[in-house]
Amino acid sequence: MEFTSPWGKLIRARDLMSQLVEIGHEHRSSDPYEYNFLSNENDSSDRLIRMQWRVKVKKNYPQEASWLLGDIVNNIRSSLDHAVAAVARKKFGFDEDGISGKKRLQFPIADTPGKLGRRELRHWFPDDVINVIEEHQPYMDKDPDLSPLGMLRDLSNMDKHRALMVADRAMVHVNFTASPEPKDLVIKKHAATMEDGQAVLTVKFARPLQQIEMDVRPEFHSIESVRAPGMDNWLPLALSLELIYEAAFGAVWDLTKDIMNEHDHAFARIFLSQTDERTKKIREATGIEHPTDGDET
Secondary structure (H helix, E strand, O other), X not given: OOOOHHHHHHHHHHHHHHHHHHHHHHHHHOOOEEEEEEEOOOOOOOOEEXXXXXXXXXXXXXXXXXXXXXXXXXXXXXXXXXXXXXXXXHOOOOOHHHHHOOOOOOOOOOOOHHHOOHHHHOOOOOHHHHHHHHHOOHHHOXXXXXXXXXXXXXXXXXXXXXXXXXXXXEEEEEEEEEEOOOOOOEEEXXXXXXXXXXXXXXXXXXXXXXXXXXXXXXXXXXEEEEEOOOOOOOEEHHHHHHHHHHXXXXXHHHHHXXXXXXXXXXXXXXXXXXXXXXXXXXXXXHOXXXXXXXXXX
């Protein structure tokens, strides 16, 4: 079964994403982490009672996930370039020299209208096609700083020069009750990478003059996260990849839907029909509705 080039790239990326999911599933199933509890409860010289839970790594997160992520990102990025090349070739009759010569044709990903390069795009396309490209630019998103295609560009660029960083990050839920309630209570959930000795939860409060009844019930989880060098925040991997993929899918669809072959259309229809189910599974798996949730509190 043959697919036109941009859709072949998206299908390949989807296959690799499934492999990445399997790597994460196998890692979680191996029970890779323990949590050690430390307390100074018996040290009466300290005016604060301090309790801390630190991770003990029994099995490191697989390094190959970072390499696989690079392949995924670059296949998705290539799908956009292949889409504009397909439009130039099939709709406007450009040959390979015209597409790949000195004025190499790419799908631009721009943070501002001035960086879109309309003048250069007019070497290949009329304004209606350029307008479609512009509809998918980061500066057209409600929050350009969290644009999926902007994220795709940054991850792809970083993968060319330095390794992408994929790691498990701590997620903590804690129920704390005490009677009487202690003074100066601080509960800190650390959004830490899962490395030996990293603190994931700290509870501290003024040492009480009388005995108190206290119940602390922490629940520890981890979430696969991604950060490229130069990015300030870690982002949940599964949800971020879905947002990136769907943004690229939308751009490729809008550019090529009238030149797609029947197999391309079949893949696109299947993917679109599974949108709600796919989104539900990702949200259930991550417990996160938005890529910025889960930041350190």
